Amino acid sequence: MELRDYVRILRKRWLAIVAAVLLGVAVAAAATLVSTPRYEANTLVYVQVQSSGSIGDLAQGSSFVQSQVASFAEVVSTPRVLDAAIKTLNLSESADALAADVIASAPLETVNIRITVTRDSPGEAAQIANAVTASFRQVVGEITESSGANPTSQVSVSVLRDASEPTAPISPDTRLNLILGMLVGLALGLTFAILREVLDTRIRGERDVAAITSAPIVGGIGFDPRAVQKPLIVQEDPHSVRAEAFRTLRTNLQFLDVESGARSFVITSSIPSEGKTTTAANLAIALADSGAQVVLIDGDLRRPKIASYMGLEGAVGLTDVLISRVELADALQAWGRGNLVVLPAGAIPPNPSELLGSKAMSSIIRTLESEFDVVIIDLPPLLPVTDAALVSKLTSGALVVVAAGRTHKGEFAGAIAALENVGASVAGVIMTMMPTKGPDAYGYGGYGYGYGYSSQTPESSTVVPDGPEQPRKRLSPEWGNAEMPGADVKPV
Incomplete structure (x- = not known):
C-alpha cells in the first residue's frame, strides 16, 4: 500500500x-x-567507615564503603530490618509483604543509600520509611561490630534526610x-x-473496479433510499442530482469505441438487486430526451420489470416475437414523446436461454439497430444464468452494473470472466449505489457528478408525459447533439 x-x-x-x-x-x-492513590516517602542515609582520621585511612574507608554499599542496600529489605520496623509500628503484615513496598537504592560512586516506601496512606509511608531507616542503622551496626573486649561498629550510618509526609500521590x-x-x-x-x-471484499469505488477490469467506468449513480419508490428518476425528478448522473452516463456513452457503428448495448450485472433494470430504463429515457431514437428491450425473461416500471402492457412482447407469434412492429410500444419505444418481455418462457441465443434474437437486434440510434437491452445477472453473455455477443457490448458496497470483488470478476469467456465485449462499467460523499464517491477522480444541477433546468431534460406516438427522425452518428433534417423513419 x-x-x-x-x-x-x-x-x-x-x-x-x-x-x-x-x-x-x-x-x-x-x-x-x-x-487507589499511592504515596511515596523516602529517606537518605550516609554510610561511612570509622577510621583513625588520617587521610590514608579515610580514602581506604571510602573505597571500602563504595564497594560494599550495594550490599548494605540489600540489607534494607531483609526480615531482620523489616521485622523490627513492623514491631515498632505495630503493623499487621509480614516482612515479605512489607518488602514489596520498600526499595533501597545506592547511586553509583556514592556512599549514600535512598530508602523509599510506597503506601496507600501518605502518613503511613513516612512512618514506615523512618522506622525502616532506624532499624537499618541498628542492624548495620550489629553486623559490622568488631570482635574483642569492647566491640564497636566499623561502619556508621548517618541520616541525611528524614522522610516527610508526601502531599501528592505518585500514582x-x-x-x-x-x-x-x-x-x-x-x-x-x-x-x-x-x-x-x-479484508473488505466488496466493491467500494472506482479503484476496486479498475483493479479487476480495464473496461472504462462510464457512469456512477449515487445511492438514493427513495429509488424503490421512484425508479424512473429521470422522468419523475429530472432536476435531481441522480437524474443528472444518468444524463452524464448518456454523454459518456458517445465516446465508447464501437467499431461496427451500431449502438446496441446489453445492461446486466453480476448478481440481482444491483439496479440494472432501473439503470436501463433511466438511461433509455435520458437518451430519448436528447433526441435520439431509442428502443428499450426487456430481455429479462425470468423476472421482467420494464413494463411495470414504464406503465405499459406487458402481455405481448419479446417472447412472442421470438416464436413468431406476433410481428416485431406490433409488439413495440411508444413511450413519452415518441423518441423512446419499448419492447416488453412478454410471457415468461420455459427456455429463456435458448430463445435469447437463437437466430431470431440476432435478427431482431439487427433490425432494430438499422431503425434506431440506440438499442438498450435489459438482461438477467451474469452469475446465476448465461442469458446476458449469450446476447452480449450479438450487440456492441455489455454495460455491467456493479453496486458499490453490495457486490463482492469475486462476483464482479466472475461476471467479467463470463463475458470474456464467450468473446463478448465489455463496453463499460456503471457503478450504482455510490456514496455521495467521501473518498469513494463517484467523480472524486475527475468525473463530473452533476453538482449544482438540482437548482437548474438541464438542457434537453424536459420530459413530456406519455401521449400519442410522434414521428421519429434519424439523427447524425453523434446522437444526442442536434437533430438532422431528413425524412421521417417509417414505423418498424
Whole structure:
C-alpha cells in the first residue's frame, strides 16, 4: 500500500479511528478514577567507615564503603530490618509483604543509600520509611561490630534526610494515563481501519473496479433510499442530482469505441438487486430526451420489470416475437414523446436461454439497430444464468452494473470472466449505489457528478408525459447533439 492509500483509509474510516481514540481515553480515565492513590516517602542515609582520621585511612574507608554499599542496600529489605520496623509500628503484615513496598537504592560512586516506601496512606509511608531507616542503622551496626573486649561498629550510618509526609500521590498519573489511553486507542483504531480495508471484499469505488477490469467506468449513480419508490428518476425528478448522473452516463456513452457503428448495448450485472433494470430504463429515457431514437428491450425473461416500471402492457412482447407469434412492429410500444419505444418481455418462457441465443434474437437486434440510434437491452445477472453473455455477443457490448458496497470483488470478476469467456465485449462499467460523499464517491477522480444541477433546468431534460406516438427522425452518428433534417423513419 502506498501513502495515498493510507490517507484514503484515514479519510474513509476517520470516524472509527476517532471513536477508538475516545474509547481509549475513556478507559484510561475510568482506570485512573478507580485506582487507589499511592504515596511515596523516602529517606537518605550516609554510610561511612570509622577510621583513625588520617587521610590514608579515610580514602581506604571510602573505597571500602563504595564497594560494599550495594550490599548494605540489600540489607534494607531483609526480615531482620523489616521485622523490627513492623514491631515498632505495630503493623499487621509480614516482612515479605512489607518488602514489596520498600526499595533501597545506592547511586553509583556514592556512599549514600535512598530508602523509599510506597503506601496507600501518605502518613503511613513516612512512618514506615523512618522506622525502616532506624532499624537499618541498628542492624548495620550489629553486623559490622568488631570482635574483642569492647566491640564497636566499623561502619556508621548517618541520616541525611528524614522522610516527610508526601502531599501528592505518585500514582495514578492522570496525564500520563490519558496520553497512553489516547495512543493505544489511536493504534487500535488505525489497525482496525487498515484491516477492515484490506479484508473488505466488496466493491467500494472506482479503484476496486479498475483493479479487476480495464473496461472504462462510464457512469456512477449515487445511492438514493427513495429509488424503490421512484425508479424512473429521470422522468419523475429530472432536476435531481441522480437524474443528472444518468444524463452524464448518456454523454459518456458517445465516446465508447464501437467499431461496427451500431449502438446496441446489453445492461446486466453480476448478481440481482444491483439496479440494472432501473439503470436501463433511466438511461433509455435520458437518451430519448436528447433526441435520439431509442428502443428499450426487456430481455429479462425470468423476472421482467420494464413494463411495470414504464406503465405499459406487458402481455405481448419479446417472447412472442421470438416464436413468431406476433410481428416485431406490433409488439413495440411508444413511450413519452415518441423518441423512446419499448419492447416488453412478454410471457415468461420455459427456455429463456435458448430463445435469447437463437437466430431470431440476432435478427431482431439487427433490425432494430438499422431503425434506431440506440438499442438498450435489459438482461438477467451474469452469475446465476448465461442469458446476458449469450446476447452480449450479438450487440456492441455489455454495460455491467456493479453496486458499490453490495457486490463482492469475486462476483464482479466472475461476471467479467463470463463475458470474456464467450468473446463478448465489455463496453463499460456503471457503478450504482455510490456514496455521495467521501473518498469513494463517484467523480472524486475527475468525473463530473452533476453538482449544482438540482437548482437548474438541464438542457434537453424536459420530459413530456406519455401521449400519442410522434414521428421519429434519424439523427447524425453523434446522437444526442442536434437533430438532422431528413425524412421521417417509417414505423418498424
